[in-house]
Amino acid sequence: MSTPPWALILVCMLAGMAMPARACSHFFDNMIFPLSDAEVLRAPVGDFSGELRRLGMKPPPVILGEYISPGEVQKREADLMDADVAELEKALENAKENTLPPDRKQKILDEYRALRVATRDRLKLNLDYVAKGPNKAALAVFNPAIPDGLPSEFDDYARGAAAYAAGDIDDAVEWWERLLLLPKARRQNRSVWAAYMIGRALVNDRMDARRERAVEAFHQARQMAAEGFSDRTGLAGASLGWEARAELLMGRFERAFALYFEANDAPSLADTAQKAFTADSARMAQLARDPLSVKVMIAAAVARGGPWRPEIKPEALAHLINALEKAQARKIEGADRIAWALYQNGDAASARRWLARADQSSLMARWLTSKLLLRDGKVNEASAILASLIREWPVNDEWNPQWEGAFFPQDRVVGELSMLTLARGQFLDAMDLLLRQSFFPEAAYIGERVLTVDELKAYVDRRWRPGAVPEELGRKKPDGHPYWNQREFHAEDVGGEIRYLLARRLVRLGRMDEARTYMPSQWRDKLDQYSGALREAGDETLSNDERGELLWKAAQIARHDGLELMGTELEPDFHSNGGMFGSWEPKDRIPTRARPDKNNTLTAATAAERARILAHHPEPDRRFHYRYLAAAQAWEAAKLLPDESDLKAQILWVGGSWISSHDVKGAAKFYRALVRDCGTTKMGRDARAAGWFP
Numbered sequence: 001m002s003t004p005p006w007a008l009i010l011v012c013m014l015a016g017m018a019m020p021a022r023a024c025s026h027f028f029d030n031m032i033f034p035l036s037d038a039e040v041l042r043a044p045v046g047d048f049s050g051e052l053r054r055l056g057m058k059p060p061p062v063i064l065g066e067y068i069s070p071g072e073v074q075k076r077e078a079d080l081m082d083a084d085v086a087e088l089e090k091a092l093e094n095a096k097e098n099t100l101p102p103d104r105k106q107k108i109l110d111e112y113r114a115l116r117v118a119t120r121d122r123l124k125l126n127l128d129y130v131a132k133g134p135n136k137a138a139l140a141v142f143n144p145a146i147p148d149g150l151p152s153e154f155d156d157y158a159r160g161a162a163a164y165a166a167g168d169i170d171d172a173v174e175w176w177e178r179l180l181l182l183p184k185a186r187r188q189n190r191s192v193w194a195a196y197m198i199g200r201a202l203v204n205d206r207m208d209a210r211r212e213r214a215v216e217a218f219h220q221a222r223q224m225a226a227e228g229f230s231d232r233t234g235l236a237g238a239s240l241g242w243e244a245r246a247e248l249l250m251g252r253f254e255r256a257f258a259l260y261f262e263a264n265d266a267p268s269l270a271d272t273a274q275k276a277f278t279a280d281s282a283r284m285a286q287l288a289r290d291p292l293s294v295k296v297m298i299a300a301a302v303a304r305g306g307p308w309r310p311e312i313k314p315e316a317l318a319h320l321i322n323a324l325e326k327a328q329a330r331k332i333e334g335a336d337r338i339a340w341a342l343y344q345n346g347d348a349a350s351a352r353r354w355l356a357r358a359d360q361s362s363l364m365a366r367w368l369t370s371k372l373l374l375r376d377g378k379v380n381e382a383s384a385i386l387a388s389l390i391r392e393w394p395v396n397d398e399w400n401p402q403w404e405g406a407f408f409p410q411d412r413v414v415g416e417l418s419m420l421t422l423a424r425g426q427f428l429d430a431m432d433l434l435l436r437q438s439f440f441p442e443a444a445y446i447g448e449r450v451l452t453v454d455e456l457k458a459y460v461d462r463r464w465r466p467g468a469v470p471e472e473l474g475r476k477k478p479d480g481h482p483y484w485n486q487r488e489f490h491a492e493d494v495g496g497e498i499r500y501l502l503a504r505r506l507v508r509l510g511r512m513d514e515a516r517t518y519m520p521s522q523w524r525d526k527l528d529q530y531s532g533a534l535r536e537a538g539d540e541t542l543s544n545d546e547r548g549e550l551l552w553k554a555a556q557i558a559r560h561d562g563l564e565l566m567g568t569e570l571e572p573d574f575h576s577n578g579g580m581f582g583s584w585e586p587k588d589r590i591p592t593r594a595r596p597d598k599n600n601t602l603t604a605a606t607a608a609e610r611a612r613i614l615a616h617h618p619e620p621d622r623r624f625h626y627r628y629l630a631a632a633q634a635w636e637a638a639k640l641l642p643d644e645s646d647l648k649a650q651i652l653w654v655g656g657s658w659i660s661s662h663d664v665k666g667a668a669k670f671y672r673a674l675v676r677d678c679g680t681t682k683m684g685r686d687a688r689a690a691g692w693f694p
Contacts, residue, residue, distance in 0.1 A: 032418075339365065503516075
């Protein structure tokens with residue numbers, strides 16, 4: 001499989017910096033580098049729910065989209081019905097005129113439960129009728145029996161519910177309004193229910209007068225709940241959203257925004273914003289004078305419409321902005337968000353004007369200012385702002401915008417600043433920034449491909465002595481998302497990881513003694529075995545057999561433990577993901593940044609960076625390079641051993657097999673030597689008979 005380098009770990013980033021630090025597969029490491037000037041200059045997509053929380057809206061008590069199994073639905077219905085019947089039973093017991101014998105009271109309770117079941121089932125049939133089409137047989141006349149002996153409020157409510165289920169809205173409303181005319185002492189249990197259902201029955205009516213009555217009823221439900229009338233099922237709270245719907249249907253956006261906001265209903269706020277953006281000039285002028293409406297509409301704009309809604313078109317946003325300008329909203333709260341929305345739409349000039357009206361301490365205002373400075377070529381000034389944002393942006397501020405994966409704004413700021421720093425040739429500064437913010441794979445690119453090994457060693461000795469954790473080291477997300485299951489780097493990991501990377505790079509260069517200082521303790525014995533075997537194999541006072549066996553020992557270590565002892569963190573070995581991914585194509589091992597880029601000025605590599613990354617690669621520069629190194633050591637070992645020996649045959653067979661799947665030509669050399677020099681051995685005979693390695 002071929003992918004654009006740096007390597008496969010960039011596969012999820014090719015769509016741009018809109019992707020978060022998290023990658024699209026749990027096997028790939030994180031990458032936060034923006035890969036072009038356009039990505040650095042682009043404003044992020046907003047998190048609609050996050051923007052609403054910033055405005056003070058509380059999260060909903062139940063997660064939207066929560067799955068409730070059919071069994072759980074039935075259990076909740078049964079619990080509600082049991083509570084309803086228990087409430088009736090208590091009312092029967094408390095009635096002053098209560099002289100009912102137990103069997104009569106039980107009969108009333110049983111008949112009431114049956115009425116509740118019948119009404120519920122009829123309402124479900126009504127829904128099926130709408131969803132699946134007419135079913136006249138199922139929708140026969142509904143006229144259930146109302147139990148005799150019910151207290152007045154229960155009787156009135158039940159008759160209204162039966163009429164509602166039968167589709168007679170006027171009759172239902174009449175019964176519920178009759179209930180509300182009862183003395184307060186006689187309607188403590190069903191007053192909130194009746195007022196709420198009057199609103200529900202009328203909210204979708206085409207006549208504004210009936211919708212107005214619905215609004216009045218919802219108000220009444222909340223008022224009675226506040227006065228102490230029973231509201232066991234939370235209908236007063238639910239009335240907010242339904243009242244908002246009535247207001248929205250009547251075109252009163254401001255009131256709808258306020259009610260949905262109070263109800264903590266983000267999806268409905270997004271829908272309301274979508275409709276409000278279609279308002280005519282007169283209504284838009286009114287909306288522009290309502291602070292909450294403006295803030296929610298702008299939140300929808302920066303979130304590209306809100307969760308799974310259509311994007312707000314630039315002309316619709318311009319319609320609102322023009323209304324704000326005419327309203328002379330010069331110093332409105334949230335001007336940074338307006339600038340953000342304008343910048344997203346490519347209107348940098350208007351964004352500058354609104355930024356001037358914004359709170360200059362706002363994190364978003366400063367982020368946008370950095371992008372405008374970059375457009376003006378003021379890289380140093382922009383970088384200074386980005387550096388301050390890294391220190392001040394909450395590290396666990398997570399955004400979940402509609403169009404992108406979840407990401408952390410601070411991560412993206414780190415990516416932008418590190419790329420700008422790298423592109424200016426400040427290699428050590430860029431790597432240090434990434435390491436201090438715990439972005440190890442990104443820092444590994446610089447440590448492996450850009451710095452010389454001695455530059456890296458001097459930096460590690462100065463900055464990352466064993467156990468050293470700089471005080472200013474960024475704290476990464478403590479929990480992360482278990483779904484991704486990728487390697488998370490925290491403050492305590494970074495020092496050990498960069499030392500380990502240096503150790504493996506020193507091993508690749510044959511500087512074994514120096515490498516041991518930085519090698520993790522669990523791999524030092526294996527390194528000692530490897531370096532010792534190579535060193536002794538070079539002792540010409542030993543016999544060829546002894547030297548051959550020592551080289552074979554080293555070759556086996558290189559093959560089976562090479563990833564841990566000398567593997568590259570990124571291409572071509574991918575120690576970062578256990579060697580699981582990487583390209584076998586030679587062209588893919590030339591990092592993108594090694595190629596001149598005339599289209600980018602902010603992010604393109606300097607000539608020095610390009611020269612360095614072309615010079616710093618493992619030998620041989622092949623996928624799993626240590627396997628080829630091991631095969632080469634096996635070849636040298638075999639040359640030292642006598643022909644027709646079983647050990648030589650084994651070495652030629654195994655060594656050739658190590659590279660046979662991807663280097664047929666190289667493996668053929670082993671095969672020819674096996675059948676030529678060890679043809680009388682069993683392995684040699686089997687190889688000749690098979691025409692290849694058996």
